[in-house]
Amino acid sequence: MHGWARCEALAVAIVVLLGAGFSLPAMAAEKGLADKGEVLVRENCSRCHAIGLTGDSPNSAAPPFRTLSSKYPIENLAEALAEGIVSGHPDMPIFVFSPHAVDAIVAYLKSIQVDAPAN
Helix, strand or coil: CCHHHHHHHHHHHHHHHHHHHHHHHHHHHHHHHHHHHHHHHHHCCCCCCCCCCCCCCCCCCCHHHHHHHCCCCHHHHHHHHHHCCCCCCCCCCCCCHHHHHHHHHHHHHHHHHHCCCCC
16 A cells, blocks of 8 residues: 555544444443343342243233333333332332432343234
């Protein structure tokens, strides 16, 4: 390569590397947030709810978390998680989470949603 061609190739390489460098940490941060959310739901919710991609809920009245998006937009759960989820079910305790915990739980819930089975 000569002169301008070399500079152009170097410029393209830098742009590609910078683009990859900026997107990878964002993806890693999102994955880390979802991982924190998984820990939170495992500690607080798995006694009654199926919290993963498979399996039945230990409490048959508790919906599997992977199907929540069929009933609610997952983002709409953030306010309830922050202010305290209250359900009509007497066995469900009231949970109140910090804003960071809410973000983590919502990220995790989004990561495990599956399409509702066809009837």
